[in-house]
């Protein structure tokens with residue numbers, strides 16, 4: 264199950280930022296985009312994933328940009344855009360990743376439902392209920408790993424309440440949710456940082472991914488955000504929606520545009536490229 268690439272996708276910090284506005288929950292004021300727009304959103308969020316470059320470069324870029332690892336700036340939410348610490352950097356010249364431009368997803372058909380160590384989080388159960396109901400399929404195995412130790416989980420999702428952080432472990436008023444590889448540098452425990460990959464060379468996501476919901480520190484998540492909505496959004500990240508787009512973290516926390524992307528991730532095969540994908544506009548559903 265482990266990536267053979269070694270340096271695979273880090274996506275260390277997919278963070279919900281500034282999502283307090285917009286239409287909230289499932290409703291979007293704007294009509295949902297058409298098939299071409301859905302494909303564009305999939306390209307942004309999954310195939311090319313913007314963050315697939317920007318985040319893994321952030322992870323590997325400290326030698327080139329040592330100032331980016333300045334822990335004294337952790338409390339500054341603008342830190343990632345600081346001069347000298349550009350958010351988007353060019354990919355390393357020797358970077359090789361055959362999954363660029365191809366669909367990354369959990370292979371439920373072959374590997375089974377996605378095991379979830381939910382730690383009895385009601386937010387997590389809410390999110391799984393909402394997503395399975397909306398998609399009309401079972402996705403999550405809520406039983407098999409509930410008693411498995413954090414470090415023993417081999418495939419699946421691990422839920423942690425009150426521990427969401429932003430870039431480099433920072434805490435800000437908008438820090439409400441994060442998804443990261445358990446192997447990432449800033450994950451709970453902080454060890455095991457040699458292997459931050461989410462998925463293998465075939466585009467199959469396996470994790471283990473840690474879904475952080477809420478922040479116990481009063482400096483974090485302090486704008487009255489709805490943690491049920493945050494949880495749905497973070498689970499959608501964990502299902503393969505890496506980068507935010509209009510209707511997912513930009514504007515609404517999630518909208519029909521977000522549901523259409525998730526639907527199309529689920530109905531297509533991993534490792535397909537943009538020309539192989541079969542795109543359906545399912546939402547809004549007609550009565």
Ligand SMILES: [Zn+2]
Nearest residue numbers: 277278279512
């Ligand atoms: Zn997000």
